[in-house]
Amino acid sequence: MSVPVRQIRADVLKALSGPTLLTLSSLVIVVPLLIVFMSGLVDGLAFVGSAEATRTLLPIGVAGSLGCAFYGSYLVTRDDYYRGMERAFLMASPRTVFTSRVVVAALIGLAFSTAGFLLWTVATAAMLRSHDRELRIGAEVLPLAMGNLFAGALAAAIGCGIGWVVRNYYVAVVVLLILPAIIAAPMLARLRDVERFLPVGAVAGLGGVKMDGLLAPAGAGLVLAGWTVLALAAGWFALRRRRQV
């Protein structure tokens, strides 16, 4: 087995190890729940039919991509926190270590967003039922699910790139969890023409969030892919610069 494949297998095992996995993976469901309850969306369910209520609530699950992004960064920041990164560079080249973390971040993002979408569908059904509405899903759920999965994988890769840049766990909390909440969310409400080209707006567009002015899923996917390339390039250059020491 080649060194890169071995490294990826080892990084997958590490990603699934440790007590933080459950806590951090819960973000894929906690973030959408916070958005629904803090925005008052749930109160409006009484005034629309079941199909419209489903179309409003179900796409909010894509907000769980923030959790994927944070776990992507955690694949790097945990090693900085516990001083384990140099051990990785003793096992494989920096290029292999970097690539492996990005691949594993995308795989974990895919797994988290799949689980998140299923859980969010159950949560949506429960919220609808509590408002005497029922979950109405048809063929349109497929592109919605695909958008969620794609957003989760790319967001995790972006998070991984940012992890390589910032390295510090607490800085990653600020950049990937706090800043989106205090900057991107208000921009999505008031400056949508700009925000739709930024990562959070692109994630919302990709997930089919019911909001005027967002890019269509295909366009949003391209924008998010562009941000992914940018974040990974920044991460790679940060690693290269640090390794010059």
Place this chain on the structure above:
Amino acid sequence: MSAEAVAFHRFTKAFGGRKAVDDLTLSCERGKILGMLGPNGAGKSTAMRGLVGLLRPTSGTATVFGRHFAELRDPARTVGVHMDGLGFEAGISGRRHLQILSMAAGMPKSRPDQLLEIVGLEQEGRKRVKQYSTGMRQRLGLAAALVGDPELLVLDEPANGLDPEGIHWLRRFLRKERDAGRTIVVSSHQLGELEQIVDDIAVIKRSLLYVGSLDGLTGSGTHTLEDRYLELVVDTMRGKG
């Protein structure tokens, strides 16, 4: 293939304007134990980090088996490293750490348990690292260094934090690994311990003060390693004064 397992050639590393290691040239033959001695801040760890590619020399070279560390196709199978600064995630068990490293090194599934037995942690393998004592962490670090069954071990202060029984165990461990054909480069302040296990000695204080056989330094036992080491280091200080 190079007859020398380790070679420094005019290796110099400066941080800012200050040279941590200056013009170091020495080598270690295959199958031998080379002890690196020097006072704190003498540049031993810097030289070792340069050897395994964790920092770049300002000038000169450091090679393992004739190659720079970065050129090794499968570093984990060639060089095992234990040094300060290589931490373990506290919430993961020792055995799981070894499973992860073993997988990265392409070793069989039985390797983690073998390693736990070698370092005497078979009863503690399933405990989280945060429950380990300093000595147990040192043993886990040595197990991690051995994970890829490497030809060369680079160990920086492996005796730190070990109790007398642990130091005795470490001595036996190093001898056994050398007898198994491994080359070992080890730094330590435990001069009495080193004297019992090393074949060759390098005394460093930023630059090289002595390199050669232990017998050559001690006059085949006429002097103790500690006496000769102190003479070398103190002479350098006087020379500077």
